[in-house]
Amino acid sequence: MDPAMAIEVAALSRQRAMEEAIAKGDSDIQKFYCNSTVFLTGGSGFLGKQIIENPIPPETLITMAEQMDEDRFNGITARKYRENLASPRAMYYNYGFETSTRWLFTFLTWFLHLIPAYAVDLVCLLLGKERRLVKVYDKVYKMSNAFSYFALNTWLFVDKNLEGLHNSLSKTDKTIFNFDIAAIDWDEYIQIWCIGIRKYILKDGLRGTAKAIKRQIWLRILHYVLTVVYSYCIWKVLCAVYYVCGMKPTNQIKSKYYTHATQSLGA
Structure with a gap:
């Protein structure tokens, strides 16, 4: 059985x-x-x-x-x-996170639900199939917000x-x-x-x-493999956004600083 x-x-x-x-x-x-x-x-x-x-x-x-x-x-x-x-x-692999921090909940919602949902729905759009994931995860997000008032507060019965x-x-x-x-x-x-x-x-x-x-x-x-690849892709996208907005990653800023310092010492 x-x-x-x-x-x-x-x-x-x-x-x-x-x-x-x-x-x-x-x-x-x-x-x-x-x-x-x-x-x-x-x-x-x-x-x-x-x-x-x-x-x-x-x-x-x-x-x-x-x-x-x-x-x-x-x-x-x-x-x-x-x-x-x-x-x-x-x-997919069954897993979940529990958090009482609002900003972390919002981050995880976008990182684990909405961004992958938009990506999958985009593929469905290109293939001419029905788009459903964004609607489903949007309902999950609203339901979690509704329950958060009762889950995150202390109640005396x-x-x-x-x-x-x-x-x-x-x-x-x-x-x-x-x-x-x-x-x-x-x-x-x-x-x-x-x-x-x-x-x-x-x-x-x-x-x-x-x-x-x-x-x-x-x-x-x-x-685990997809998480590493997905995190790397998100990081590259953020780097591109920072570069376009004039906010270059800290490693490039440090590299220029060290180059400038070396030139000054050489002078």
């Missing part, structure tokens, strides 16, 4: 506990909905019966959010995830009501409505996240993972 498909099967098998709990029919919430008139109110009012029967202690402290490990989310770009779960439809609601549930309902952050396996969570991208966005059928991993090795070598 393909490794990606095995992860999907394992994740689906863990849902059996929830399905079995629902099948038993001893959920307090199920009984409440089936045998009572439900009045929707603000907050957790839809569980009014449960809260009355099981009062929430006001001194209850929440620790759920503290279980969220930021390093796990940073691990999305880690090699063990992006390479071991590579898709056979990947056209007061979730006492959430903890109290979780404590008020019966054991069966905790299995059916499992929203305890502390119970999440973040390694598994990120793997499923990657599998979801492959299944619902790339739609590769979760097959060919082993072949894709081997392909990533060669794409990685190609990436």
Whole structure:
């Protein structure tokens, strides 16, 4: 079985506990909905019966959010995830950068996305094919800017009501409505996240993972070679721009300075 498909099967098998709990029919919430008139109110009012029967202690402290490990989310770009779960439809080496610096983000966007996109679209224009990369990367840039406000700021979530609601549930309902952050396996969570991208966005059928991993090795070598060539080309273009604008590279300025100094000493 393909490794990606095995992860999907394992994740689906863990849902059996929830399905079995629902099948038993001893959920307090199920009984409440089936045998009572439900009045929707603000907050957790839809569980009014449960809260009355099981009062929430006001001194209850929440620790759920503290279980969220930021390093796990940073691990999305880690090699063990992006390479071991590579898709056979990947056209290039899977890699990424994370930065909280605005100017570096703008530089990387142009250096890694927009400039190559314009170059590829120019080739497509000359070949009479549809130009799409610039539009795609422009959407990615706008989306990243929109999310940056939430990703680059510190947020304090007061979730006492959430903890109290979780404590008020019966054991069966905790299995059916499992929203305890502390119970999440973040390694598994990120793997499923990657599998979801492959299944619902790339739609590769979760097959060919082993072949894709081997392909990533060669794409990685190609990436390093192209990065050197691409960086050299960018440097030559910048040198040409500086020369045209009268801002010659520092090595030429130093060379003239040394020549002038030598002539002065010779004189």
